[in-house]
Amino acid sequence: MKVVRIMIIKLELKNHLKSLLIWIFVLSILIIGIASFLPSMETESMQSLVNMKIEGIPESVLAAFGISNMPNFGKPSVMYGYIYQYINLAIGIYMVLLGGNILVGEESDGTIEYLYAQPISRKKIYIEKLLAGIIIAFLLLLSINIVGIVSLNVFKSDVYTLNGIIADVIKIFAGSIFTSLVFLSFGFFTSACLKTTKSVSGIAMGLIFGSFILGVIGEIVEKYSFLGNLSPLGIMSPMDIIEKAPDAALVGFWSIGGVVLITIGYIIYNRKDFNI
Numbered sequence: 352m353k354v355v356r357i358m359i360i361k362l363e364l365k366n367h368l369k370s371l372l373i374w375i376f377v378l379s380i381l382i383i384g385i386a387s388f389l390p391s392m393e394t395e396s397m398q399s400l401v402n403m404k405i406e407g408i409p410e411s412v413l414a415a416f417g418i419s420n421m422p423n424f425g426k427p428s429v430m431y432g433y434i435y436q437y438i439n440l441a442i443g444i445y446m447v448l449l450g451g452n453i454l455v456g457e458e459s460d461g462t463i464e465y466l467y468a469q470p471i472s473r474k475k476i477y478i479e480k481l482l483a484g485i486i487i488a489f490l491l492l493l494s495i496n497i498v499g500i501v502s503l504n505v506f507k508s509d510v511y512t513l514n515g516i517i518a519d520v521i522k523i524f525a526g527s528i529f530t531s532l533v534f535l536s537f538g539f540f541t542s543a544c545l546k547t548t549k550s551v552s553g554i555a556m557g558l559i560f561g562s563f564i565l566g567v568i569g570e571i572v573e574k575y576s577f578l579g580n581l582s583p584l585g586i587m588s589p590m591d592i593i594e595k596a597p598d599a600a601l602v603g604f605w606s607i608g609g610v611v612l613i614t615i616g617y618i619i620y621n622r623k624d625f626n627i
Contacts, residue, residue: 381438386505435523455546586605
């Protein structure tokens with residue numbers, strides 16, 4: 352029994368290794384490319400130009416792009432936090448796709464019959480696949496944030512310290528772990544409900560961009576500010592968590608929500624009829 356459980360985790364890690372490496376590579380190149388602009392952003396002339404351009408943009412538009420006050424893009428952690436809010440969108444899509452494919456993929460590929468014939472319960476299949484998804488999420492986030500620390504340290508000026516960069520990146524990393532696991536739970540719930548992987552991509556795009564739009568509306572329209580609480584991306588904005596801790600109540604709400612989704616997903620998965 353123990354051997355079979357370990358094989359499931361290893362199999363999932365092997366199956367998703369190629370896509371994981373591609374996502375790490377693409378996001379790392381993006382991070383390094385943006386970080387390379389730090390030296391030019393630190394000059395007074397460039398900072399004055401950026402501030403002048405930003406001052407001419409309406410506050411509502413700035414809020415839509417995650418800028419609530421005049422940012423100092425010459426500061427490594429501010430630059431990183433700003434670009435990371437868009438990286439979070441890509442990570443969220445990957446997490447929903449991962450969770451959405453990791454269960455129902457067996458049915459679509461026709462391998463569920465072999466797996467189900469093994470001496471292992473559906474509960475353990477579900478748990479082991481969930482653990483594999485969490486490991487993949489952690490490896491992705493750890494890798495790109497290490498790249499972030501290294502690249503920011505390479506391109507920063509002597510005014511900023513490596514310890515300061517690490518401290519801020521750790522905050523962003525922690526927030527990204529939270530949002531990733533929430534979206535992974537959405538993916539698992541979706542995967543338990545579906546029969547094929549055909550609609551997973553559409554669900555992932557709709558869910559992530561829907562969450563992003565809710566956060567934007569919550570920032571722009573004051574009377575609809577509560578909508579920002581309905582977005583995991585909104586409550587864990589990288590630009591915000593560098594400066595202050597996120598709302599504990601909202602973190603607790605979404606944490607419980609993720610657990611509920613995973614639990615309901617398990618109940619559905621345990622009762623569903625497989626396409627064998």
